[in-house]
Structure formats: structure tokens, C-alpha cells
Amino acid sequence: MLEHYYFRPETVDRIRASWLAPAIEEYVTWLTEAHYTARSVLHRVPVLMSFGEYAKAHGARDFAQLSDYVEPFVQTWIRRHGRGRSAARRSKFSHEVRNPICQMLRLVVEGYDGPGRPHKPDNPFEREAPHFMAFLVEEKGLRPRTILHYRFHLHQFATHLERNGIRLRAVSPTVISGFIAEYGPRIAWTTLRNACGTLRVFLRYLYREGVLSRDLSPLVEFPQSYRHASIPRSISWDQVEQVLASVDRRSPCGRRDYAMLLLLATYGLRACEVASLTLDDIDWRNERFRIRDRKAGNTTTYPLSAVAGSAIVDYLKNGRPATTHREVFMRMSAPLAPIGHAAVVCRAAHFIRKAGVNVPRAGSHVLRHSCVQRLLNAHFSLKHIGDYVGHRSISSTQIYGKLAIDQLRDVAQGDGEDVL
Incomplete structure (x- = not known):
């Protein structure tokens, strides 16, 4: 060589x-x-x-x-x-x-991992609750990505106990309140909400296994929030078209990014669903494709639009590197591997900023919000929209399409006479 x-x-x-x-x-x-x-x-x-x-x-x-x-x-x-x-x-x-x-x-060198950060154990409470991770998988049926969030919050809780010299069996309501009061100001309320949920599940499990003599889970209060308090991160369809137009499709990377953004905006897919799409998921003969193992645990089959299909074909013929991987979208720089969901988020955020669209937390979910908002504006029912974007509960769809932003903006900019 x-x-x-x-x-x-x-x-x-x-x-x-x-x-x-x-x-x-x-x-x-x-x-x-x-x-x-x-x-x-x-x-x-x-x-x-x-x-x-x-x-x-x-x-x-x-x-x-x-x-x-x-x-x-x-x-x-x-x-x-x-x-x-x-x-x-x-x-x-x-x-x-x-x-x-x-x-x-x-x-x-066998077993060499390199310098990097020290590896943290999957379960920071392995000694007191050795089977907790198995409980999350076998009894609660959680997915690997959800279990990663559980691990993160449990490590934060373990660090708090270790810093204050508190054993797990000595956890009390005061200790829990102190952890939440210390942890809360450093993170967003949504992250704190998830941390409280993790803590409640963990404390309930400890009581069931006899590690704690009292069930402390009801004492963990979720942070107060108000439904519909914030507006969605959707952008208008004209702005979506500006984002798509900002992609230079003359390069292999541009062809890939354009196809990914079309899937995000047209079907409201999540970044992980775009990254996991394989060649076997596309049925070219019947002009459809499927998204397997969605967040709600289901599989959805979509009709393959002419625009999205042409973009994917253009990428497969003129942009995708030769590889044995079955994933559709690949990294364009070595080492050659399927693209990750974080990269899909970053590419979406890049082109949203490049198009000059101002939106909080630019990323792939902005296009997902925009897809839902467009369907709402077209007067589709929440049930149909939820099935389309892969929601398990209709309440999840309501969160994405909370407000008629354009109509409220017209009211705010007008003199109010039309409302009377």
C-alpha cells in the first residue's frame, strides 16, 4: 500500500x-x-x-x-x-x-482508547441499584437515546451526593430539594423537567427494591410551566424556500444537504430519522419510502414526492461516495461513515442562518415545526397531522401547532377594526 x-x-x-x-x-x-x-x-x-x-x-x-x-x-x-x-x-x-x-x-494496541475523557459508568449507582438500567429497558421499554438522558441526569445527582458526602440510602426530601435548587439555575426548564422525571422514576425504583424505606418520588415537583406560553419555532413557507435556495447543489455535499432539507421540510422528519434512512427503505417502483422505528415505536410509509425523489436520485448518482453502507446519507469527509443525527441538525442550522432567517435555536426541528404549521394552515385535523409526523398522542401535535402566528401578526399590525 x-x-x-x-x-x-x-x-x-x-x-x-x-x-x-x-x-x-x-x-x-x-x-x-x-x-x-x-x-x-x-x-x-x-x-x-x-x-x-x-x-x-x-x-x-x-x-x-x-x-x-x-x-x-x-x-x-x-x-x-x-x-x-x-x-x-x-x-x-x-x-x-x-x-x-x-x-x-x-x-x-488492543484495548487502547486514547487520551479523551475518562469513561463514566453506565450506572453511577451500580452498587446500590445494579439492575436499574435493565429495568428501564425491559420493564419501561425505553429506547437507547432516552436511556442516555437518564444516565446523564443520574450522573448529575450522583455528583451532588458525592460532593456533599451523602450516601444514597440517606437521601431525604431536603437532599432532593437541595439538588434541584442547585441544578435548576444552570439548565433550561425543559432539561430540569426531564431531570425531575428521571429522579422520580429512580426514587420509585429504589423504594420498590428496598433501598429506601420510603417512597420519595411524590416529593419531586416538576418545574412550573404554562401550556402554550411560548410560540413555535416555525418559519413561513417562503422562508423555507429561501433556506432551500441557499444550498449550492453543484457540489456533492450540496446535493446531499438539499435532499436532507427537503425531507425535513416536506415530511416533518426528525434529524435521527433522516440520518437512519437506508437504501432498503426506499421503494422506487411504488414511489414511496418508510421511516422505521420512530420515536412513538411505529413505522410510517410516505409517498415519495417527485421533488424529493429527484433530489435523492441526484445525490445517489452524483454525490454519494462508493461504499457498502446501506444508509442513504454519508459523510463527505474521511473517515467514510453514515452521517449522524447531530450533523443533520448542524447542516439545517447552517443553511437557516445562511438564508438570513432569524429564529431561536436554529436547527432541523425548525423545519419540522414549519411542516406542521403548514399542514395546520391547510386545515388538516390534528389527528391526521400527528399521524403524518409520527406522534403517539394528539397533545404532542398541539404543542407544535399552538398558535395561528400569521393571523395574530395581522391583528397586531392592524388597527383592530376587522376584529370588531
């Missing part, structure tokens, strides 16, 4: 003379399979060669010992090559040096 990038035989011989040669060749093969550019490969191999020489000079004898020399080598490299750079540029420069080394070590 090295001959694919280096034309001079002596260069290849020099690389293969290194004691890290097997690891470097395996890493170069991985870079090629992940669709990294030749320029990226040629930039990384010299760094790995220098790292091998540094580690050997400082006592490394096998691959398992290399992890001890990563940070010292990075600091030495920065002192040597990072003079005169700003602090931000040095930080980015150190990442460019550290990243290829860590990638290579993940391939050749």
Missing part, C-alpha cells in the same frame, strides 16, 4: 526499515479504506516515523509501551515546530499531531 503513495523506492525502504513499519502499513491501509486523501496520508506518515524514533530513543521496546510516549512526544513536537503560534493554533496543531498517533495505536 505504501507504493501507492510513494514513488521513490528509497522512501518506501526507509519507512519499512522503521520498527513501527507493520503498524504504519496497517494504518495506511485503514486510511485508504476510509477514503482519506493522499495528501492526508503523506502528512501523517512522517509524524508516525518521528514518533517511532522518539519512543525507541526513550526506551520503548514493543507496541504495548507506545501509549506512554504519546503526550511527551506531542509536547516535544510543539516546542520544536510551534514557536510563534497563538495558544489556539498550538492547541489545534497538537491535535493534528496526536490524532494520527492515537488512530494508529487503536489499530495495533
